Amino acid sequence: MEKKRLLVDMDHVMADITTNYIRYYKQATGILVQREDLMGKPEDAAFPQPQLIHEFLFTPGFFRTAPVMEGSQHVMKILNQVYDVSIVSAAMEFPQSLREKYDWLAEHFPFITWQQIILCGSKKWISGDYMIDDHFKNLNYFNGERILFTATHNSHIHKQGYTRVNNWNEVRQLLVKEEVHSI
Amino acid sequence: MEKKRLLVDMDHVMADITTNYIRYYKQATGILVQREDLMGKPEDAAFPQPQLIHEFLFTPGFFRTAPVMEGSQHVMKILNQVYDVSIVSAAMEFPQSLREKYDWLAEHFPFITWQQIILCGSKKWISGDYMIDDHFKNLNYFNGERILFTATHNSHIHKQGYTRVNNWNEVRQLLVKEEVHSI
Structure with missing residues (x-):
């Protein structure tokens, strides 16, 4: 068959892209965003600087290190x-x-x-x-x-x-x- | 509609991959293969060193320069x-x-x-x-x-x-x- x-x-x-967002965001801003705070929101909305999330998606290594x-x-x-x-x-x-x-x-x-x-x-x-x-x-x-x-x-x-x-x-x-x- | x-x-x-095969082959071997000689044959068969064609396909720049x-x-x-x-x-x-x-x-x-x-x-x-x-x-x-x-x-x-x-x-x-x- x-x-x-x-x-x-x-x-x-x-x-696990979400974990990589959190990692990269911590590295860029020093702020550790909690996964629970992201629940029920668009991918970038819970981060104080949403444009950073967009930049990560174009950053060499971001997808490779997920x-x-x-x-x-x-x-x-x-x-x-x-x-x-x-x-x-x-x-x-x-x-x-x-x-x-x-x-x-x-x-x-x-x-x-x-x-x-x-x-x-x-x-x-x-x-x-x-x-x-x-x-x-x-x-x-x-x-x-x-x-x-x-x-x-x-x-x-x-x-x-x-x-x-x-x-x-x-x-x-x-x-x-x-x-x-x-x- | x-x-x-x-x-x-x-x-x-x-x-035009065929033209790039001919170009790359000429550069690697000095031999200019004629397009007419390739007609009716598998992609590499008309070239005296067929393995070179396979190498070209993995060579950086080959597809970019077609x-x-x-x-x-x-x-x-x-x-x-x-x-x-x-x-x-x-x-x-x-x-x-x-x-x-x-x-x-x-x-x-x-x-x-x-x-x-x-x-x-x-x-x-x-x-x-x-x-x-x-x-x-x-x-x-x-x-x-x-x-x-x-x-x-x-x-x-x-x-x-x-x-x-x-x-x-x-x-x-x-x-x-x-x-x-x-x-």
Whole structure:
């Protein structure tokens, strides 16, 4: 039987961009913003100097140094057996991030091959059976099953037509049947 | 009415990779290979040292310095008005090319926005109404209309299910109705 196609986003799903915002912000301003204070707000709104967040996104090294989301490596290894997986990242707005994202995947997810990576401007042309993403704007175009990964910027939004997952354990519960848990 | 979706390949379609092979090969070996000698052969087979062609593909600057295919800028400007255009390049095998391709498009096709660019490993996840490509392996997956752009490596292959175009003037004749020729 042909494997189902699963599209997985990078930022805020595989890569812990929020932690890197906090780190970079602390380094730039000396101010340590608490993750709890970011909940329910747009990505930059909780930071006293929001324009810094925008600058970080264009700063060489920002995406390359993002921590890996807890549990993502283990669960992605399982999903990569069960599904026809592609990593789909809307990276094109930040051209310096293209190579960084490739290198970041090669380091942290070496079982993902270059054939499985898509870096794009918009995700509306990409088809599949399941999409995991933290942005409604990406999921909205998608005609398969839409899985919203909780991030600080979407935690307060509730809509019909999406299955919310709060962490990678919940991704596994949703997408992996019991018999392959042991991979 | 919603615009039809048109996917356009870069290498051998917008970018004249064959001319760059010949240039780089001449510089590396002193041997000037004639374009006519490449017709009907795989991309590297007509060069006395085929492994050099493979090396060029990983050489920084190779994709950035590719000449623009004759007529492509003018016709793409028209197509970009008529269609919902995306540039789709299977660039991921050559990670150094990612930024180069972005910069090459920004220089030679400034009317193409970052939202319209997709750099991927495989094109099998990308959907649309028309795809222009020089490789059967990319067109084969596509469920819209398949337009094969003639390149030295495909000039001898004839298959059902593809419309062949030999140059950008033929692309225009195929895809643009008379009334918008004057754009």
